[in-house]
Structure formats: C-alpha cells, structure tokens
Amino acid sequence: MSDALKHKKSVSRRDLLVGSAVGSASVLSAPALMAQGAVTEWKLVTSWPKNLPGPGVTAQRIADQVALLSGGAFKIRLFAAGELVPALGVFDAVSNGTADMAHTASFFWQGKIPASVYFTAVPFGLLPHEHISWIEQGGGQALWDELYAPFGIKPVMAGNTGVQMGGWYKKPLQGLDDLRGLKIRMPGLGGEVMRRLGAAPAGLPPGELFQALQTGVLDATEFLGPWSDRAMGFQKAARYYYSPGFHEPNGTGEALFNQAAYDALPTEFQAILIEACRAENGRALAESDWENAGSLKLLQQKDGVEVLTYPEDILEALRVTTGEVLLDTSRQDPMSNRIYQSHQAALKRLSAWSDIAMRRFLSARDGFV
Amino acid sequence: MSDALKHKKSVSRRDLLVGSAVGSASVLSAPALMAQGAVTEWKLVTSWPKNLPGPGVTAQRIADQVALLSGGAFKIRLFAAGELVPALGVFDAVSNGTADMAHTASFFWQGKIPASVYFTAVPFGLLPHEHISWIEQGGGQALWDELYAPFGIKPVMAGNTGVQMGGWYKKPLQGLDDLRGLKIRMPGLGGEVMRRLGAAPAGLPPGELFQALQTGVLDATEFLGPWSDRAMGFQKAARYYYSPGFHEPNGTGEALFNQAAYDALPTEFQAILIEACRAENGRALAESDWENAGSLKLLQQKDGVEVLTYPEDILEALRVTTGEVLLDTSRQDPMSNRIYQSHQAALKRLSAWSDIAMRRFLSARDGFV
Structure with missing residues (x-):
C-alpha cells in the first residue's frame, strides 16, 4: 500500500484483508466492507472558497452525493482553498498523496503541463456539450489520463460553468x-x-x-x-x-484522484465517484445557465x-x-x-x-x- | 405493502423487517440489506427494441449502472418492447405495478395526458441544455411530478437524443x-x-x-x-x-418509477436510481452528438x-x-x-x-x- 493511502481510512482495507480467511489477491466488496462497519474516508482539496457559486457548490455536492450513494460507507471531507493546501497546490497534493482528491480546473497547470489547458477550454474551441462529446466519445479521456499518468493522477470532468462572457x-x-x-x-x-x-x-x-x-x-x-x-x-x-x-466557450471543472487511492477502492466506490462527477456535469451546467440568464436580465434592466x-x-x-x-x-x-x-x-x-x-x-x- | 411490490424481490423487505428486533417504522439501510445478502430486483419495461441505438442503449446502461453502483444489491431486469408489455403499454404497466420502472418518452402519453408532450420536446422550444435547466432549476420537475402523481408514477429525465433533424x-x-x-x-x-x-x-x-x-x-x-x-x-x-x-429541438428520454416501489427503496437505492438517470442525460447526449456528426458526414459525402x-x-x-x-x-x-x-x-x-x-x-x- 502506498504512502498516499496510509492516513485516510478509519479501518484500513489492509487490516480487513489480513483478517480474511483467503489469502488471494481479491479485495473485499463494498457490501462486505459495509457489513464490517468499515468507513472509507477521503480528503478532497479544492481551489475555491467554500461554496463559491458554481465550482465551490459543485465540489461540495459531489462529496455529499458520494456519501448518499454509498449509504454513508464512503465519506469525503472537503477542504476549501487554503485550509489544507493553497488554491493552486491541489495538483501536487493529490500527486504526493497529501489529499486523495481535488476539485479544480485543468488550465491552472498550464505552466507545468502545457496541454492541460485543452481540458478546460480552448479559444474558438468546443462548447460544453461538444466538449463532453470529445472527452467521452472522441478519445479525449484517454489522452487526459495519459497526460496526468506521470503524476500518479486520474482526472475526470466534474461540473461546468458553461459558455463564458468575453x-x-x-x-x-x-x-x-x-x-x-x-x-x-x-x-x-x-x-x-x-x-x-x-x-x-x-x-x-x-x-x-x-x-x-x-x-x-x-x-x-x-x-x-x-x-x-x-x-x-x-x-x-x-x-x-x-x-x-x-x-472560453466551455468551463469544465476537473476532479483529480490519486491513482493509487482510486485503484484501492472497491469497484462500487470507483463507480460511485465517477457517476457522481458525471451527473454533476449536467447539474452544474443547468444551474449556471439558469442563474446566468437571470443575472443577465438584472445587469441589463437594473444595472x-x-x-x-x-x-x-x-x-x-x-x-x-x-x-x-x-x-x-x-x-x-x-x-x-x-x-x-x-x-x-x-x-x-x-x-x-x-x-x-x-x-x-x-x-x-x-x-x- | 402495495401489490406493485409483491413480486419483485428475491428476499422481500417485509421478510427482513419481520425478522428485525424493533417494530418501528424505520426501514433497513442498504448496508444492512447487503449485510443480510438481500437483493432488490426490479422489472424495467421499455418502448424500444433491445439495444436500439440511442434510447435502447440508454435503458440498458441505466440498469447496468444501478447494479454496479449498488455492488449488485439492486438489480434491474430489462424487458424490451413487447417482451412483457407492448411498447406503448409501459405507462400503464408502471402505474398498475406490473413493472417497477419504464424507459420511454413522455410524448407517447399525449392522448391521455395532453401536457405530457412538454417533457419530451416542444416546437420552437428548449434545446437539450435549456430543457435540463428548466426541469432542474425552473420548476419543471415539480410540474412533471404533479402531472403523473394521479397515476402513482414518479418521472425523471433519462438520456437525450439531442437536437433532431427536420x-x-x-x-x-x-x-x-x-x-x-x-x-x-x-x-x-x-x-x-x-x-x-x-x-x-x-x-x-x-x-x-x-x-x-x-x-x-x-x-x-x-x-x-x-x-x-x-x-x-x-x-x-x-x-x-x-x-x-x-x-423537436430536444429529445429527453423518460424514466418512470412506480411511486410505491420507489418509496419503499432504501434512501441509497433511490439516490442511485436518480443519479444514474441524471448521469445518462449527459452520456447519451455526448454519444448522440458524436454519432450524429459522423453519420451526417457520411450522408453528405458518401450517400x-x-x-x-x-x-x-x-x-x-x-x-x-x-x-x-x-x-x-x-x-x-x-x-x-x-x-x-x-x-x-x-x-x-x-x-x-x-x-x-x-x-x-x-x-x-x-x-x-
């Protein structure tokens, strides 16, 4: 088990495996973990103030959904920007295992990984629904995985602030x-x-x-x-x-997982993480569009x-x-x-x-x- | 327990509750159910041939995701159009409890519920991302719930075929x-x-x-x-x-749940159902857009x-x-x-x-x- 995993579970999976009857490479399933009362706890660091409209709300909602979907067996504790690491220190924190997960935006890493900017937005590039189509259907996810693999990080889309203003x-x-x-x-x-x-x-x-x-x-x-x-x-x-x-015709939020921590999760918890992030893409965009439309009217008619x-x-x-x-x-x-x-x-x-x-x-x- | 629930669980929740020590109104949590090896099984009827590109694929994917997210504790068995009930018999089947769930499109019910058409698409109406915004942020879901409540049905969005051609x-x-x-x-x-x-x-x-x-x-x-x-x-x-x-500027798929069956689910399974359907909205739209774009090129350049x-x-x-x-x-x-x-x-x-x-x-x- 890597260093990245040592500090995060109230009952470690290793303890459970040691106690199991069969010494095979198979891991305990989520139901088996639940049966033994084990709770998996992850640390989530973000680049946002707590509950910042848009990205901050998205980060908290993903944490809440994971707890709900797992019946409380998988809990994610959110640290806002500066609470555990600085706003732009979240990539390194996930890479070195200080945190298990981050919620941020890929273009922040442009200095160290030039092509990371493509996974937030490209000038005259893809609109939100087109961007999701590229990532999910057009090979974008495999390239993104490959780009972050040297850092021990798995990235996925998580929320979207929609088409931006100029x-x-x-x-x-x-x-x-x-x-x-x-x-x-x-x-x-x-x-x-x-x-x-x-x-x-x-x-x-x-x-x-x-x-x-x-x-x-x-x-x-x-x-x-x-x-x-x-x-x-x-x-x-x-x-x-x-x-x-x-x-910025698109504003994809980025969730980063420490690869070793992710690999050690039961299949069900991996699926819960990924599905909660995927669902948030639509939920956050719907919220951004609705609120942007309302605020646009106020800006024009009141301000x-x-x-x-x-x-x-x-x-x-x-x-x-x-x-x-x-x-x-x-x-x-x-x-x-x-x-x-x-x-x-x-x-x-x-x-x-x-x-x-x-x-x-x-x-x-x-x-x- | 309603008739709608009688036929669907290999170990019924009633059996488990009878065996529990406390006779309170509280229900067993999903982890508790899993611990006892209980599996909840639902019947899903659809209006589509099995794995029809678009809606048929969406229906199967939602069933698969629910099994994955629940660690196999919540299984959904899919019946294609005509296997259990006819393609357009799925609304009544969910209403009377023959099935627990359906995947279909709301405009099929226009004859018996005139306003149901609004939840698929309206001429010169909302685009896919706008439609989701109306349903989730603009009060659409509450109206949809109210419209189907007399039939004992809870509806949610589930997949999207995107902007249609004329x-x-x-x-x-x-x-x-x-x-x-x-x-x-x-x-x-x-x-x-x-x-x-x-x-x-x-x-x-x-x-x-x-x-x-x-x-x-x-x-x-x-x-x-x-x-x-x-x-x-x-x-x-x-x-x-x-x-x-x-x-049809939008093509929202519709998932229907028998309200009594849904209410009887543990909170975690309710959340898993809803989140799997929500995630599918983006996944199906990404697939439709990608495939539509590829086929459009073939139609123009080859056909x-x-x-x-x-x-x-x-x-x-x-x-x-x-x-x-x-x-x-x-x-x-x-x-x-x-x-x-x-x-x-x-x-x-x-x-x-x-x-x-x-x-x-x-x-x-x-x-x-």
Missing part, C-alpha cells in the same frame, strides 16, 4: 487599434492571443479584480458569466459587457450595463491569432501535438453538426419567443 | 404551397402544426416508414437525427434532408444527400402556427396551462442567454474551424 470594458471597443496597450486580465491561451495583438495582459487573482478595474489598474477584465460576475460587482466599475467569450458584441475586425484578428497560438502549443512536445490534433478533429466533426442542428434552430427560433 | 423529403421545398396535401409522418405537436398548414400527417410506426417513403405512401418523414436515420435507410428513399428540427434549410416563408408559417397550437393546448385544462406558462417563462429567460452566449459564439467560430 469580459468587462471601461470604454467601448471601436476596432482592433483599441486593443493596443489595453491592460486586461485574461488567463490561459486567450491572454496570449491578446498579448500578440498588442494588449498588456495582467495576472491578478480574482479577489483583486474589482478594485483593479475601478482604480484603472485594469482597463478590462474577464471572469466567468453574469451570475458570478454580478456577484463580483464588476457592473459598478465598468459599463460595457462583451460577448462572445471567444477564449444599466450595455451588452455588446466584439467588432468583426477584432473577431477576425482573434481567430487568426488563436490559430497561430494553438499551432505553437502543438509544437511544444509530442503529447501536446496529439492532444491538439484530437481536439481539432473533434472540433471539425462536431461543429459541422452543431451548425446544422443547433445553430439553424437558434436562428429559426428568432421571432418565436 | 425530416426527409422526396422533392425539395420551394415554399409554403408545397406543404399543401403533403403526406408526411410527424408525431406530436409538430404534426398538428403541419396539419393546420394544409399537410396530411400520417401516423405510421417506425418499422413501416422506409417502405412508405419508398413507395410514395409518404412524401416526407421525420424520425430522429443522422445516426438513427441513416441506420433506417431513409437516404435510399429520399434525397433532401431538411433542418432545423423545428418540431449524396442534400442537406437543406426550410425556406423562410415556411419557417415563418411554422412559427405563427406553433404559437396558435401551443395556446390551444394551454386551454385544455388548468394543469396544461400551468405547464405552458412555466415552459414559456423558461424559454424567454434561457433563450436570451443562449443568444448572447452560445449563438454569438457559434457565429464567431465561423471561419476558424
């Missing part, structure tokens, strides 16, 4: 020239695209964004969507709210925010530059290239269907609502 | 006049819309559609999307494939099918007439009116967000892929 601007954008020198917060590949177009992307933590925007340290910032953004108060510091969120679309010359420059940035990332290492190729193939396949099915329907619905 | 036509449509006298298969409210526009909707079972289209008994037919439609062979009988699927959009004058007539049909359904009874009002409010709220987030992104992605 960001808050203090002045309206007339055209491409307005990006030159623009002090904007935009992480991930979108920030690099902005940089190449002459903007000055700044890396600031979420807690400092409102003040930076209000005092002029920033000219613009993106965050998530209307639900979270209104809670952050951005509408009091900037009036122009741009769409689309070209840089006087102007919701605008990026000018076409800016969008064209963003598309071209995104293509260059993605191609550059694909050349970093062979694994990045394989992930890039798989993502692009899924994008080509799924976008043709989305255009004919979903987009034509959205156009046809105009004038009905 | 249908197969033997001749291209020039304009509204071409709908007059058109012999078309289109069930649900879409069929009524077509009838009011002068078409002659015909009710034919899926197994007869190909021949009817080939021999001219039908001029046009809709079914699902490219994945299922290509398997049905429609491309050999008609060349023009229309979008959007104005009549010589022309994918067209309904002419604008037809779309405008469809919108106006759909509005009239929906208003008429809302006047059938108070419950239909409440469901109509709730659905329209959700559509207004969610479509404004979809237009700004998803639709603007789909437009901006043009020229990138």
